[in-house]
Amino acid sequence: MAETSALPTGFGELEVLAVGMVLLVEALSGLSLNTLTIFSFCKTPELRTPCHLLVLSLALADSGISLNALVAATSSLLRVSHRRWPYGSDGCQAHGFQGFVTALASICSSAAIAWGRYHHYCTRSQLAWNSAISLVLFVWLSSAFWAALPLLGWGHYDYEPLGTCCTLDYSKGDRNFTSFLFTMSFFNFAMPLFITITSYSLMEQKLGKSGHLQVNTTLPARTLLLGWGPYAILYLYAVIADVTSISPKLQMVPALIAKTVPTINAINYALGNEMVCRGIWQCLSPQKSEKDRTK
DSSP, X not given: OTTSSSOOTTOOHHHHHHHHHHHHHHHHHHHHHHHHHHHHHHHOGGXXXXXXXXXXXHHHHXXXXXXXXXXXXXXXXXXXXXXXXXTHHHHHHHHHHHHHHHHHHHHHHHHHHHHHHHHHHHHOSOOOHHHHHHHHHHHHHHHHHHHHGGGGTSSOEEEOTTSSOEEEOOSSOOXXXXXXXXXXXXXXXXXXXXXXXXXXXHHHHHHTTTTOOOSOSSHHHHHHHHHHHHHHHHHHHHHHSOGGGSOHHHHHHHHHHHTTHHHHHIIIIIITOHHHHHHHHHHHOXXXXXXXXXX
């Protein structure tokens, strides 16, 4: 479908170009903010703590999502002139795998941060390094495991309707897809969402009335629901009905929404944290930071 010389069904050249520009803005925004966050951790010793390691894991995952969006944006712009997916079938599989790994790692890292904040604020004790490292390793190894299964035959990666992104093939809605979807969704979406909501709810109950709560307890769960919920709805619809009855343009909406998550996460976890902001500022103005230290 995506390697033919014609434009994808349901899209004109202007619409393909518009999607490409939206993806490009999302990619550059998420990549720049999360790259600054990563550099701030590398440059600022005060940020090298177990709790901030979880935020670093999220920034790395979100940078991967933004890189995936950058490839999709480039493909969209190339589709207008070359009229085909430029990276071949193997490129599609690699793109789908990389996007799925980083998406799952982003979701699970958000849940890990929620649990880490609950542990820090409610137990009044620092998260241990071995616990934080174990959490990060589990997040990434688990994400890689689930993302590798479609390459091995349980599930399948294929082009999205525009032919510029590759993701789980939901067009068939067969038993293979259904069994993979429900098993994967339970471990990689339902459980992280439950952990996130529960952790912040317990924090709010314990610390909210005393005025000691210093984090936004609603935005993380809303980000998971609004950012990844449209994909979940699309996949569930594909299980119970013929997904081809949905217009190709509407099928592209979940992908465009999901690519905004890295920017939202960077604003919430990095720019919303005074210490991380200080580290980012030191990265942007190292000379001034050095003068401040000498004073």
